Amino acid sequence: MKELKIRAHFKHDPLTVKVFTEKAEAYLKLLQRIQPKFADFLILQTGLEKTPIKADYSNFKELFYKGCFDKDWAYTNLDKHGNGTDESTGDFMVWISNRKRQTDDQFLIKFSINNDDLKNNHSTVQIDLPVNEDVFFDWKFCSELLKVTAAFWNAEFASIYTLDFARKVVGKNTSFDIGWINYFPNQDILGLITIKDVDSIVQTNLGQCIVTITESMPDDNNPEYVDKAIKFRDKITPHGLLNWKQE
């Protein structure tokens, strides 16, 4: 099995460390409701430190807050006391996993928050799923996880992919790259493709679309699968569905 990755791209106004910490905690708890394995022994893995997060999250704010800050990066209004009420903004990169050892086959959640601009900063949340956990290699579970993640972060695009597959279908002049399963925040895509182009198109109650290239497990080396994805990419790229929306 290849490592499956989920990545959600979202736009936001400057995100303070306080708000980001609260959102991250809420997101982790949401993941745990979807799949209890996400609750296994969380570790904050940032910089040179790996620190266990208590099961009741009692030390989460303190740890996550510290983990947000890179010693060399620039932050605004930095509160050096670190009491979790900080309004600092800046770039935050935080990793959370349950990998006690490098060889452990577990999940890894990567938050990458950009705060360069006064509004509409582009950020991502990515989950690398365990390779040998069958429970994670299921179309139904994956599409649900994608939908929940994208909705939580109010994503403009999200997808599930393997690295090799993504590199084969990477597009030029696009902000996002399509994957095995793809999330679109609205129904704009419905007028551009038909069910012949992909394996399935699912509309959610809230009007989002989940487009799946193939409902069988992804195979990076299957040319039919890759070709299908590239044709799908080329159909929707001119319509801006793989780029950030212009404000």
Place this chain on the structure above:
Amino acid sequence: MLNIQPFGVCSVDGYPCMPIPVQWLDVLDGGLKVSGFKPLLDCSKCQCAKSGKMEIHMTKADADNHLMAKGIQEGASLAKEVSMWAFVGAIALGTAGIICACTGVGAVATPFLFAAAVECMEVAAVSFELAIAADAAAFVVEPNKENGWVVVADAGILIGGKIIGKGLGILAEDLLATGIGRKIAIAVEDAVIAKPRFKIEGQREGGPGKWTKGYNRRGKGMKYQFDKSGTKSEYRVGTIHMKSGKKNFDDYDPNTKEFIDYKDWNNGYPPKNTRMEESAFRDATKQAKIAKEHNTVTRWEVSNEAGKARLEELIFDGVDKELWPYIKVVVNLK
């Protein structure tokens, strides 16, 4: 003046190096003399009138390490600007297994031949120098003991037989027997063909930053950076992304206007899902943002294709696609 020729830029006056040896110190005491002069020891030193100091090292690596340890970036950067004369000398030093290094503020550092570095003695026999070059070339082509000794003899004659004592001869023989002399000669030959670099502190080289004193770091990574850039100096640019308001790059390419970071990483490094990988993600993201800020590219240079593939994968996986145009990985085989 013999054996000490201008082959670098003096950081004191900015002109080509013209060392002015003052006096050798810590030489062998006692009655033994070679052509009327006291023989040098491995601890002998000679002050340059411009404030540099010449010292003797048994290998090029020792000399490099010494320069790095002392933070003498001027000397280090200029060490690669070796003249043809130094080439001849280098072959001899490869034979003899000794490197003289010049260190200190304003120093011109060059590995050059022998322990000699003998002050004065003008030998204007150009034809003889050419003969030495021929002998030296023969040594490079066929670095055997006999050819090595010919170069030693040439150099010995050239410097008036002042320095080469019996002990040195034995040392040279031992080194040749172990092949170390050959390795040194090859290393110095590499330095000879290296492109001349300048990188003087304060220079901008047409870019958005300027050369500045590097951080006092040590270790394998620093050594690699030093080997590639030829200097311990770093190219500093201003940036809004760093707390300090500045970011040092290992090097700057004035031709492409690209910032350079040398990565001493081989196959598979950094390992996946480790804090090293996370650190590399941070580096890549920040360096790409700084390059974007200056409308240029950050170039990561690695030593092989496997290293390049790994870092390209890392950037693909973890760096925002909008930043890809601002960072790239290339293989540098030099």
